[in-house]
Amino acid sequence: MNDKVELLRYAVQKISDNRDYMGFYLKKYCSLERITDAQLIGKLNSDYEDYFKLGLCIAPESSNKDFLDKVNVISDYTHISSLDIIHIIKYVATIEHFNDIPSESILMAARDKAKKKNNNDK
Amino acid sequence: MPKATEKDIETHKLILSKNDLALAKLFDTYGKSIIDSLKQWYPKVADEDYNLIIAAVNEAFFGYFQNPNTFNPKLNELKRFLEIASERDLINALKREKRHHLNRENLPEDVELEEKIWNRSLEEKENPESEIIRNEISEKIDSLLKEYFPNGKDMDLAKLILGKERKTEVFVEVFGLTNLNKEEQELLVKRNKDRIKKVIERNGLENKIKILLS
Numbered sequence: 001m002n003d004k005v006e007l008l009r010y011a012v013q014k015i016s017d018n019r020d021y022m023g024f025y026l027k028k029y030c031s032l033e034r035i036t037d038a039q040l041i042g043k044l045n046s047d048y049e050d051y052f053k054l055g056l057c058i059a060p061e062s063s064n065k066d067f068l069d070k071v072n073v074i075s076d077y078t079h080i081s082s083l084d085i086i087h088i089i090k091y092v093a094t095i096e097h098f099n100d101i102p103s104e105s106i107l108m109a110a111r112d113k114a115k116k117k118n119n120n121d122k
Numbered sequence: 123m124p125k126a127t128e129k130d131i132e133t134h135k136l137i138l139s140k141n142d143l144a145l146a147k148l149f150d151t152y153g154k155s156i157i158d159s160l161k162q163w164y165p166k167v168a169d170e171d172y173n174l175i176i177a178a179v180n181e182a183f184f185g186y187f188q189n190p191n192t193f194n195p196k197l198n199e200l201k202r203f204l205e206i207a208s209e210r211d212l213i214n215a216l217k218r219e220k221r222h223h224l225n226r227e228n229l230p231e232d233v234e235l236e237e238k239i240w241n242r243s244l245e246e247k248e249n250p251e252s253e254i255i256r257n258e259i260s261e262k263i264d265s266l267l268k269e270y271f272p273n274g275k276d277m278d279l280a281k282l283i284l285g286k287e288r289k290t291e292v293f294v295e296v297f298g299l300t301n302l303n304k305e306e307q308e309l310l311v312k313r314n315k316d317r318i319k320k321v322i323e324r325n326g327l328e329n330k331i332k333i334l335l336s
Contacts, residue, residue, distance in 0.1 A: 003161075003176075004154040010176050011149055014184065021145075056146035070142055077143050 005048045012055035022074070022085075023055035028092040046080050054078040054085070062089055126195035133200060137190045145187055152201055153179065156208050164212065174219070178212035179204075185211075262334045270321055279318050284328065 001009065012023040019025075030040055041051045057078070060070035068082075071089075075082040126134070133151060136144040160175045161168040168175060182204055186193060193203050264277075271277040278296050287293070293311040294300060302310070322328065 003157045004150075007153045007157060007176055007179055008149055010180050011145075011183070014180060015145075053146045053150055056149060058140075058142040058145075060142070073142065077146070 001048060005052065008049065008052035008056065012052045015056070020058055021055065022057045022059045022088075025059055025088050025092045026051070026055050028096070029088050032092065032095055044080050044084050046078070050078045050080060054080055059089060062086075062093055125197060126199055130200035131195055134190065134193060134195060137187060148183055148187060152204050153183070155201060156182075156204050159205050160208055160212060163209070167212070167216065171216075171219070174215050175212060178215055179208045181211040181215075182207035259335060263331055266330060266334060267327070270325055270327065271318070276318060279314060280322060280327070283315060283318055283322060284331065 012021075012026070015021045016023040016027040026037070026040065030037060033040075035043075037048075037051065041048060044051065046054075054074065057074045060067050060074070064070075068086075071082050071085050074080075075085055129151065133144075133148060136147060141147075156179050157175060160179065164175070185207060186204065193200060198206075263281075267277050267280055271280050275296060279293065282292060282296065290308055290311050293315065294307045297310065297314065299307045299310055
């Protein structure tokens with residue numbers, strides 16, 4: 001890695017626990033998919049420099065109206081596809097959302113769904 | 123007339139407005155040139171502790187990013203401002219490293235292993251920080267020993283014993299016994315050493331010194 005990439009990598013590491021930044025989503029994505037940064041870079045058809053620059057961008061909020069605009073700006077700057085950026089954000093956000101729900105609620109919802117199905121079948 | 127360039131002002135405005143790309147652009151635009159400057163100014167650090175340079179530049183950049191008002195475009199170019207901040211952070215990191223290293227050097231596993239800290243000659247050129255730390259430790263040990271050995275000569279003898287000095291001639295010098303014959307010297311040295319050793323053992327002075335040094 002050259003100096004600049006090393007500096008960017010260090011900076012992304014520093015903010016990777018802060019969900020305001022794309023670095024958070026990249027780290028979570030790699031951890032959920034059990035892949036390395038290098039592997040994700042390969043999937044994104046990117047390189048280290050652009051990948052770490054992406055990590056330092058503020059992550060657009062998917063519920064906001066300007067979400068797509070913001071993703072496009074980041075995509076233009078980092079040369080990483082908007083679709084890939086959206087996929088990473090949404091994938092991580094969804095898993096995070098489910099992790100935040102207490103497991104009892106999920107089990108109760110599943111039970112209710114099963115009951116409903118049984119009733120309909122009768 | 124601002125000293126900052128147009129690019130500086132543009133980056134500064136991005137940071138002030140908390141633009142989504144601001145942090146990435148800051149690192150992208152200025153990172154490499156600041157690292158190059160530090161590598162040029164501190165070639166030895168660049169060779170041996172390259173990560174310190176990366177960490178210092180990071181610290182400086184995040185410092186500015188979090189408090190952008192510390193930069194005054196009328197006084198400096200942004201590159202120069204970041205260079206100064208990075209160099210300051212690097213110097214601080216080097217000082218911390220040095221202090222850490224010195225502290226480790228001054229923490230013996232056992233008093234026996236420590237080579238007579240109070241006797242160690244300062245003839246060898248030491249840096250001021252090392253000397254200050256050594257003096258502080260030495261003063262602490264002196265004040266502890268003074269409680270048990272109010273007599274100056276006894277205190278010197280205790281230091282020699284704690285420092286595992288074994289040569290009789292050294293004790294002879296301390297007690298001013300040079301005018302006696304060898305047998306008398308050995309007898310008196312042994313008697314005094316036994317007396318001092320008892321005080322050291324009874325009061326657990328070796329352990330107390332270890333605690334002082336830790």
